[in-house]
Amino acid sequence: MHADLLAALDRPGRDAPPRLSDYDDERASFSLEVPERFNPVLAIVETWAAESPDDPAVLTLDGAGDVVALQSIAELAQASREAARAFLAAGVTKGDHVFIMLPRVPEWYAAMLGAMRIGAVPMPGPNLLTAKDISDRIDRAEAVAAVTDVAGAAKVDAAWGGLTARFCVGAGNHAPEGWTDFGAACAAAGDGETPQDPTHRDDPLLLYFTSGTVSAPKMVQHTQAYGLGHVVTARFWHDLRPGDLHWTVTDTGWAKAAWGGLFGQLHELACIVQVALGKPDADTIFGVLARHGVTSFCAPPTLYRTLVQGDFGKHDLSKLRHCTSAGEPLNPEVIRAWKDGTGGLTVYDGYGQTETCCVVANYRSMEVRPGSMGRPVPGWDMTVVDDDGQPVETGEVGNVVVRHEPVRPVGLFPGYHGDERATEGVFRGPFYYTGDKAALDEDGYFWFEGRGDDVITSSAYRIGPFEVESAVLAHPAVMECAVVGRDDPERTQLVVAICILAPGHEGTPELAKDIQDFVKQQSAPYKYPREVHFVDELPKTVSGKIRRVELRGWLADERLPRGGA
Incomplete structure (x- = not known):
């Protein structure tokens, strides 16, 4: 069917x-108007389910692309109700943080939507988290419950033993000691009523942890309105x-x-x-x-x-x-x-x-x-300003900001959970400072320059890594590239390109020289990489962003083979 x-x-x-x-x-x-009393599971999922219950909503495939499950919107709504009732039966209530670490399985939706449905706050975690990562997150967020699979359960047990409720997905009758099979708990709770008006639009909805490319991950708390955002x-x-x-x-x-x-x-x-x-x-x-x-x-x-x-x-x-x-x-x-x-x-x-x-x-x-x-x-309402919040000239690099006064955009987070100092650091005057650098052209297009700490200063020139990476990637031998600055007493910093080569190419000094000459033809000569390195992998955050701070550490520790002068 x-x-x-x-x-x-x-x-x-x-x-x-x-x-x-x-x-x-x-x-x-x-414009988006969010009702004062708002819950996205009720407002979006249940509304669609009432109007067209048989519409397909979530298609889950395995690693080979075969169908694991295809849930209609009515089935998704029912899964959220059953999970919500299972959470309530386990003592999870409105405002409680629930750690959820699951792969791409249908139960992820049941757990996420079920928690949100009752006003509990999911804190999703990437599946590569270590026990130490999990301990930090559960401790700092004061989570009361966890939902994960068998592999994740072992990590959670190594990290923390004081949770009110622990649910294991896919364990069946063989759930680890102290854990309840999530499917069995949902079946036992059954379909039925859940709180009818659980949340205000400003109540917490989700707690995310930032990637932490420079410091320990900060806790990003979103409100119910984020779902509509x-x-x-x-x-x-x-x-x-x-x-x-x-x-x-x-x-x-x-x-x-x-x-x-x-x-x-x-x-x-x-x-x-x-x-x-x-x-x-x-x-x-x-x-x-x-x-x-x-x-x-x-x-x-x-x-x-x-x-x-x-x-x-x-x-x-x-x-x-x-x-x-x-x-x-x-x-x-x-x-x-x-x-x-x-x-x-x-x-x-x-x-x-x-x-x-x-x-x-x-x-x-x-x-x-x-x-x-x-x-x-x-x-x-987005723009580019200097460090004092003043507009910059067309084409000049400045800070990418979101205007949150007098009208706050729907979906902008209210602040970092439990970190007032970090919140004050990014909300300054009428703007939220993203920490990214860009320039605006005469038609209002944004041109990314880099994170604030990624921009390279070389011989008084300010060089954005992205433009150099784009030039390097145009070379047919390069599949992926990251550009960072290496401290240099004469030029302040040197432009350094770290490359993954396309199949069929070998990292040699001759190829490095060819890449350097190629970039000189693609962009202003002062931007070409003074060093070229070849690697098999680049360090990345779980969200796929290149960890340039780690690459700078590699350079400082002389851990990269040099392919060019």
Whole structure:
């Protein structure tokens, strides 16, 4: 039955008009109104379930792309009710933090939505967390319950023994000691009533931990309104509508899962795809896209760089309609290669943070300028200012900020949980300071420069790593690249490129010299990398961002083989 439902979906084709048809008009007129009493599970999931209960809502695939489950929206709503009742029976109540660390399985949705339904606060964790990471999170957030699988249960037990409730997914009758099988608990609780009016729009909804590229992860507390905030992410950036199958490649433990797999997509009546991928490769990704007719695809830049090395011609990607990327800016050369390989599809960059929804993006209805972050998302007032909060000149690099006064955008976090000092550090005057650097052109397009501590100063020049990375990536031998600065007594810093090579290329001094000469032709000569290194892997956060702070440590410790002078 479910397979028939999926096959019968009226999926929008490539000729479907964009959801955002006139950017300027939408910017001028768009607004989101969140009712004072609001809960996104009740307002979005239950509303859709009441209107069209058989509509497909979540398609779960295994690592080979085979169907594990296809849940209708009515089944998703029921799973949330059963999980909510299981939590209540275990003593979890409104305001309690619930640690959830699960792979891409249907139970992740049941646990997340069930907790939110009663006003409890899920704190999703990436599956790669260690016992030490888990101990830090549970301790700092004062979590009372955990939901994980058998492997995760061992980590939680090694980390913390004082939880009120511990649920294990997939254990059946063999749950570890002290743990309750999650499926059995939900079945025992059964379907039925849950609190009818559980939350105010300003009550906590989610607790995320930032990636922690520089310091220990901060706790990002979102309110119930955040669930509605991602309407702009799904409607304007993902360009979704009823009948779409949307796949965001993400671990369930970081904020991209909320961006691409929770309320925004459900609000727009699109079916969410989640795939239990191992280490992703081009054939597997293309196979899933083709076999299941995915229409909307979102992946981090690191994955797109891998995909453009694959064989597009082996797969029928004709159902694929819209492609997006976020995490770090996508280099123009990768955008060009993707367009050529897919028969004309553009990758639309989007920008935002764990602390926000999608706030700057490229859209189908306006010109895409390769390398640009795009223009502000309707509902978000974004600009670039200096350290004193004053506007900078066109083309001048400054701080990317969100205006939160006098009108606070729906989906902006209220602050860091338990860290008033950190909150005061980013909310200054009428602005929230993102910590990123960019420039604005004369048409209001944002051009990313880097994190505040990533910008390189060399011989009095300020050099953004992204522009150098884009030039290096245009070289046919380079698959992935990170650019950082190395301290130098004469030039302040040297530009250093650390590269992963495309298959069939060997890291030699001659190749390093060729890359350097190539970059000199692609950009101003002062930007070329004075050093080129070749590695097999780049250090990344769980959200796919390159850990440049770690690369700078490698350079300081002389842990990189040098390929060029």
